[in-house]
Amino acid sequence: MPQIAQLAETYSSQIFWLLVIFGLVFLVIGRGMVPKVMDTVALRDKQIASDLAAAEEARAKADEEELAWRERENANRAQAQALIAKAKAEAAAASEKKLSAAQKRLDKKIADADAEIEAARTAALSEIEGVAAEAAQDIVTRIAGVKVTAAAAKSAVKEALNHG
């Protein structure tokens, strides 16, 4: 077993070179390079974490903005709704007024026409009465030879007309 057989002659060189080489490994690689590698990793982790935080923040902001936009939108909609309702009501009132004015005019026209018709009728009626009285007076004079006063004839006609 060379490990034991050669121990006396080789231990010092083994220990010496191990210390030299491992010392170099520790100083150059362990102390010099490993921290840099780990810094890179830490830097990357930090970057990722900050990017994630920024994204989260942006999302929260977007949410907030959306909420505000929604509120504004709702207000606008309500305002528009109110405007429409008002316009509707105004239009309805205006047309109501116009309609009632037209109705009134028509009513008046109808009333006037009725009065005219009534007047015409009365006039016609009285004319018929006069004509009938004269005719009756005439007829009586011709047939009976009796002179009837105009007044008597008139009352007789009236009575006959009233009897229908």
Add this chain to the structure above:
Amino acid sequence: MAGEEAKVDPMHQFAIEPLFGTQNWELAGYNIAFTNSALWMAIAAVALWVFVAGGMKRQLVPGRWQMAVESFTGFIDGLLAANVGPAGKKYVPYIFSIFMFILFANLLGLLPLPLGVVGIHAFTSTSHFTVTGVLAIMSFAIVLVVGFWKHKLHFFSLFVPHGTPLVMIPMIFVIELVSFLVRPFSLGLRLFVAMMAGHVLLEVLSSFVIDGINAASSGIGPVVALLSFILMIAICALEILVAGIQAYVFALLASLYINDAENLH
């Protein structure tokens, strides 16, 4: 020994040989020859450097290589965060170095290397307890230094679990102290034994393959060779798994021990 038997010596792969005529290098009286073991440690270190350097592009959207390196650092970071908590962050460089160094050394040692034909063999530094032992003692020293620096003498309360009856304290203290002191040995030996056992097994099986083919005239030889070869492939896959698991176990236990020092239950 290998010469006289003319057979594959499964232990020869662990032999340490000085390279490039450096066998006489000395430092303060100690031999510091640049051996094949040191060479493969250096190769592991360079491979690790190349691997991590490839992941240093620092892009916001990582490529595959960068992703691979980052998943390793993230894995160690997660391991320490789970076992030590927030205080574990400062041990990431050390645990990462030890985990990756062991992992690369284990995996490189498994390379079959077609270069073996020209006499270059992969060497597994982590199959030597001189190497794993130093790694273990280093981790244990960190535990001791952090423990005593952070908690002063209160650190000894680690050896007395909460709710221990008063009369039991001396005995429990000794038991806990021994189990604590055994940690560096178990930590280093576990890795060394696991790596060595796997390599010996592969070497023995490969000698079956060669001997089986050489004994083709006996009839049964090629059958044994084929079965051994199939088993070898399966064990190679297992060894890759073991290489990863042992590196993980080492890093996990080191971080658990550091947790004791940091948080002192």
